[in-house]
Amino acid sequence: MKGKLVKVFVFMMFLCEFANSQSNTESITFNPTFADKQINLADSSFYLRDSSNFQIEVLKFYISKLQLLKNGKVVFTEKHGAFLIDISKPLSCKINIAKYIDFDAIQFNLGIDSTINVSGAMGGDLDPTKGMYWTWQSGYINFKLEGKNNLCKTRNHEFQFHLGGYVSPFNSLQTVKLPVKNKSKVVIDLDVKKIIENIDFKKQHSIMSPTSDAVCFSALVAKAFSIN
């Protein structure tokens, strides 16, 4: 009897080991940059074309409905829902997906769609304690960029761009689709320079509600994603 139990135990251990070695995943990494330079919050001071000094303090955004495509057809949809990518937490910038999926493009939403936005309190990365939810008016903040620019005529030259809104005409949700050449190591760059180089910081320094500005800004962010 005892011997049998031991055998079963050993077999189960073997199974677990086998399962572990098989369940390898590969990851998709989001990599915020300023032009070619990787952004490090401890040293995030950059000079812009107009020679103003630009500093990033917060960069957080939601990625949802991540899909992998092959020849234009969806071959995989990430069921987890939404991921909060926070540059201050490197682990949050990696999304694991199952290995052995053959794909040539990746598609995701920048932000949270209207269905989730009207479905009540959510948990995990969507928990309102994550600081990405408006309180005075329901809705997720899809993208947050905060920092300083000496051109901003605000207290401490601060700027705050909180982009969100899920109701037309201020629906700021964006869909991003990128071709993938090397699927073994997918790194999605987000070039902040591309987002802000067209902004006149003398005039624009705060977006904190669903507006047409938020929609335009969101479209700029969507265009700043790329895979090298």
Add this chain to the structure above:
Amino acid sequence: MKLKLIVVFAIVIVVSAFQYESEKPFVVPKNWPNPVYNFKLNPLSKNKIELGRALFYDTKLSRNNTISCASCHSPYSAFTHIDHALSHGIEDKIGKRNSPALMNLAWQTLFMHDGAVNHLDVQALAPISNPLEMDESIINVVSKLQNSKLYPRLFYKAFGDSVVTGERTLKSLSQFMLTLVSCNSKYDSVMRKQTVFTKQENSGYQLFKQHCGNCHTEPLFTNNLFMNNGLPIDTTLNDVGRFGVTKNANDSLKFKVPTLRNIEFSYPYMHDGRFKKLSEVLNHYTNGIKQSKTLAHELKKPLNLTSNEKVDIIAFLLTLSDRSFLFNPKFSYPKTIFLQAAKD
């Protein structure tokens, strides 16, 4: 011996089944529409409702631990803040609106007078973070609850582990608020043919259906829409209502049509509490309508009511008072929970 035990066991099961039936936390009253709230995403349970009730009455939800939800939504006034035109919050700061009465929330589509909140679950976030109301953040609330003696225990009972999260906190609050169903007024008894209106009440009911029932639709006594009911704008507040949320000019000066249930207890009236008495409200509809682009078409012609007819309508409105709702011990301050916590 064994047989005896089985019989006793069977009786216990049958009795407890009946008990369970009578204690169902939420029942859709007969002839009412289906609730809007999706209970599948937040199935009610006794322990979650109890947790929500504790949270509703707990001042920990405010920055300096002085204000609870019940501060502005007290049960005996149909869960609103009476006596104050504009409700006051933390450090006696005055808000810009009169707190709405809370009842039958499972049938509501949007929340707040301007519909800024889209779901009951996320409603509490607004007063918690409003600097004039509770001036706290949900992040701090969660950490205060987690570090208390009481709440890890209540969360454990409700969720099977003691972890406090924003989602759990909000969903538990929803659970309690969903149980606040008012469906036992005299009006309801009349509709169930258990009693009859007096002559005056009946006259008022007929007039009500003719003049008011279009927007204050039975049986919830609201159509859940946003309408401009012709109130002249208060220039000390300049509250544009729904326009502030949608930025659509067609929504200017529109506010949510409130339920009239328990209206006897939820004075003062209107989003800014400008009317203290029901007679003032009716006088507004006959003599005070301010014409404007977005005025409800029902009110383009002011109501034509004699003073006797107004008295009859008010007699009918008083039949919407539901004392079994106002004084339901299940909705009141959870003495036993808090007393036990204080002893610990």
